[in-house]
Amino acid sequence: MNDILKSIKSDQPTISFELFPPKQEVNLEKYKAKAEQIASLKPAFISVTYGAGGGTSRFTLDIADDIQKKYDVPALAHLTCVSTPKEDIDSYLKSMSDRGLKNIMALRGDIPEENTDRSKWAFQHASDLASYIRSNADVDVIGGACYPEKHPESKNMTEDIRHLYDKQASGINFLTTQMFFDNNLLFNFLYKARENGVTIPVIPGIMPVTKAKQIERILKLSQAFLPRRFVSIVDRFGDDEKSMREAGIAYATDQIIDLYANGINHVHIYVMNDYEVASAIINNVKDILGR
Helix, strand or coil, X not given: CCHHHHHHHCCCCEEXXXXXXXXXXXXXXXXXHHHHHHHCCCCCCEEECCCHHHCCHHHHHHHHHHHHHHCCCCEEEEEECCXXXXXXXXXXXXXXXXXXXXXXXXXXXCCCCCCCXXXXXXXXXXXXXXXXXXXXXXXXXXXXXXXXXXCCCCCCHHHHHHHHHHHHHCCCCEEEEEECCCHHHHHHXXXXXXXXXXXXXXXXXXXXXXXXXXXXHHHHHHCCCXXXXXXXXXXXXXXXXXXXXXXXXXXXXXXXXXXXXXXXXXXXXXXXXXXXXXXXXXXXXXXXXXX
């Protein structure tokens, strides 16, 4: 079994991380040093993002290749199809194959404000992209995304879960959730998904909020519900950088432990390329992870 699927399906709790490449090459070496530090924590795998329309794609595969070959950590390379020409997708998949990278995250991606004409897109949905990858590329694992609070563009949760079923049918092996801050939302989402035939693993995505200014971007991107307990933390510690950092890590750790306690054994962390945050969370749950 593929190492990523093995960890996802294991009864032993595990953690994975998401990293995003720099937008400019001048920052690449500094970024690679951060990636090396985070890889040294030996997560179950590391996913590397890909900007909409290929904004950071020129670095995605280089970094995923380094993570997997230099640091012996399974890597998952993201690919978005929004506004990306089919020839670029084919070229990307060939580059993956040439490097021996066989794990991919198939995403639609955020719609760029300047390119909203969907008639020109090669693939309309992530499920279309996944089907194409499964039929035309040498890959082992395809991951996908889901929203425990409903995709912002879906009319309702029923419609949203129907799209997840389409993703499952397209050959996607597992789903990773958008960030959320109330575990009960995830538990309710999982119940509805399972009730409607979505059987592939769903990995919770946790975002440690260490700066108050992150909240505005979170709300813009995901429209995530912020529970009163979380809002109180931001209100109390948001103006104190060190306190907010400590409180944000503690809140995320509490979410992770609660997920483990409720039988969800794999958690994906959006660490914003921050080794100290990744290391602190690993340290907080090291005995649970069996380290």
